[in-house]
Amino acid sequence: MRITLLTISLLTFISCNTSEKKTAENTNFTTVFEKSGGTETPTYPEVISYYQNLAETYQEIDIQEIGMTDSGNPLHIVTLNPDKVFDFKKIRKTKRILLINNGIHPGESDGIDATMLLFRDIAKGTFEAPKNTVLTTIPIYNIGGALNRNTGTRTNQNGPKTYGFRGNARNYDLNRDFIKNDTKNAQTFAKIFHLVQPDVFIDNHVSNGADYQYTLTHLFTQHNKLNGALGDYLHNEMHPQLEASLRTKNWDITPYVNVWGTTPDKGWTQFMDSPRYSTGYTTLWNTLGVMVETHMLKPYKPRVEGTYELMKSMINITEKDGEKIRSLREQAFADLPKQNTYPVNWTVDTTKISTFSFKGYEGAYINSKITGAKRLKYDQNKPYSKEVRYQNYFKPTTEIEVPTAYIIPKGWWSVIDKLDLNQISYKTLEKDSTISVELYHIKEYKSRKMPYEGHYLHYSTTVEKGTETITFKKGDIIIPTDQKGFRYLIDTLEPEAPDSFFNWNFFDTILQQKEGFSPYVWEDKALELLKHDEKLKQKFEEKKKDTAFAKNWFAQLDWIHKQSDNYEKAHMRYPVYRVLK
Incomplete structure (x- = not known):
């Protein structure tokens, strides 16, 4: 091709023009939220395009795709580091990492907009970038829900005008899936979490529930679960610092108001975030977690602004206490495997109560004009400030003896895959x-009558213990508990833990007896068994003192069968074995 002077001039113009578009001075980073006067939130493509443009303009920002979601779209992480280093192994040597998750429920979009503003303002120098803290965000975690935009499903919520849906592309609530990993979203989150290994984790939400004066509420992970010094720091230092920091900026905040169907003036109990929830999962690796819950009835603009200020305060706390946080986390990783026992179930400790002044609205029960029944009605013209009781201390109800290792037969590959996903060593x-x-052996359990997030979840599980010498096969795995995944292992592999793999139905095949007996055949064999086993016969006669048992002929035959070698060993026998210290 012959290059003319005109062609050269045109190419020069295009080159200069492209370069100008990538400079901060010539790029418009005004968000949809700002353009709309605080009434709208961007679509998923707009959010990703925004961060891509930020990354192209500011070398301090990096965006990358990691893994897939149920929607068929990849998850992105965006990292802001003034040092322009984006290798997390290198970052961890000198800095702390704060991971921000947005859009797990895309209708609760406050964090999506607040984080876009936060990253832009830090990159532009609107306020000083943290020197010792690196920020990483998942811009929108529930992409399928974000693409399913509507104007009505957040029935209780005051804006934005349009937003995403709570369920993901397969209609899962992703904030119930962190431990079971049914979705590609959760599987990718595990990859991101173990890549980033954050010291502090923020998950941005909007509340449902009671009405009150606050725009901002916080839900820190339950401090008793963190054990010792790390939990004490969260409860006695990080939590009060966040509230104090926001007060200096004229932002009132209160603990998440865990109240439903009544008024909060008599107080409430802290929400207990088990590992199915984001902060419950991240806490398994001693990450300090907080869920932000803005109030649904407040206008969208102040909700976003409050989320923005809260994240700035958490950055400052992490920046100030970074070395302490690092030291406490490392100590927790070292100390936990040395414990002889570990709690797997908790209950409220009613002997310890926190009190604070709460700003609410008077509520009353009046006659419904629709049903005629009593209905709750808040009167925002009657604000109050009252001392309330907050039950935020928990104590163990079930503790297990910590084994040296677990053994899982290779046939349970679906469980082993989850261990691999969470970088468990074995x-x-x-x-x-x-x-x-x-x-x-599983002694007792109850199951939900209705499906819950794709499962008929078990609960109130109890076990019977025994010892046995077993020949395990080549390829079976031995998992030492002395590793960073200590808490993850116990919370998933101990059947009595509320979010154990057993309770999430991953071992349900052991609950069904595969072989039985024909009574007319077993009658004769059972009689011979009783004739030749005097101890068994005595136990049987003792059992028949139970009137119900004595009147149930099949129960009697079944009981004898279960004491015999004919009864299959696999029935009700939990196929995860414990090597004791």
């Missing part, structure tokens, strides 16, 4: 090996 048996172990 050894694979290179040959058949005979090992003395403690084993569980």
Whole structure:
């Protein structure tokens, strides 16, 4: 092609023009939220395009795709580091990392907009960038829900005009999926979390529930679960610092108001975030977690602005206390595996109560004009400030003896895949090996009558213990508990833990007996068994003192069958074995 002077001039113009578009001075980073006067939130493509443009303009910002979601779109993480280093292994050597998750429920879009503003303002130098803290965000976690925009499903919420839907592309509530990993979103989150390994985690939400004066509420992970010094720091230092910092900026904040169907003036109990929830999951690796809950009835603009200020305050706390946070987390990783026991179930400790002044609205029960029944009505013309009781201390109800290791037969690959996803270390048996172990039989459990997030979740599970010498097969895995995933292992592999893999139905095949007996055949064999086993016969006669048992012929035959070698060992036997210290 012949290049003319005109062509050269045109190419020069295009080159200069492209360069100008990538400079901060010539790029418009005014958000949809700002353009709309605080009434609208951007679409998913607009959010990603915004961050891509930021990354192209500011070398301090990096955006990358990691993994897939159920929507068929990849998750992105955006990282802001003034040092322009985006290798997390290198970052962790000198800095602390704060991970911000947005749009897990895309109708609760406050954090999406607040984080866009936050990253832009730091990059532009609107306020000083943190020197010792690196920020990473997932711009929108529930992409499928974000693409499913509507104007009505957040029935209780005051703006924005349009927003995403709570369920993801497969209609999962992603804030119930962190431990079970049913969705590609949750599987990718695990990859991101273990890549980033944050010291502090923020998940931005909008509340439902009671009415009150506050725009901002916070839900810190339950401090008793963190054990010792790390929990004490969260409860006695980080939590008060956040509230104090926001007060200096004229932002009132209160603990998340965990009240439903009544008024909060008599107080409430802290929400207990088990590992199905984001902060419950991240806490398994001693990450300090806080869920932001703005109030649904407040206008959208102040909700976004409050979320923005809260994140700035958390950055400042992390910046100031970074070395302490690092030290406390490392100490927790070192100390936890040394424990002889570990709590897997908790209840409210009613002997310890926190009190504080709460700003609410008077509420009353009046006659409904629709149903004629009594209905709750708040009167925002009657604000009050009252001392309330806040139950934010919990104590263990079930504790297990910590094993040296767990053993899982290789056939339970679906569970082993989850361990791999969460970077759990284990050894694979290179040959058949005979090992003395403690084993569980499932004694009792209850199940939900209705499906819950794709499962009929078990609860109130109890076990019976036994010991046995078992020959495990080549390829079975031994998982030492002395590792960073200590808490994850116990919370998933101990059946009595509320979010254990057993309670999430991953071992349900052991609950069904595969072989039985025909009574007319077993009658004769059972009689012979009783004739030749005097101890069994005595136990049987003792059992028949139970009138109901004595009147149930099948129950009697079944009981004898379960005491015999004919009864299958797999029934109700939990296939995760414990090597004791």
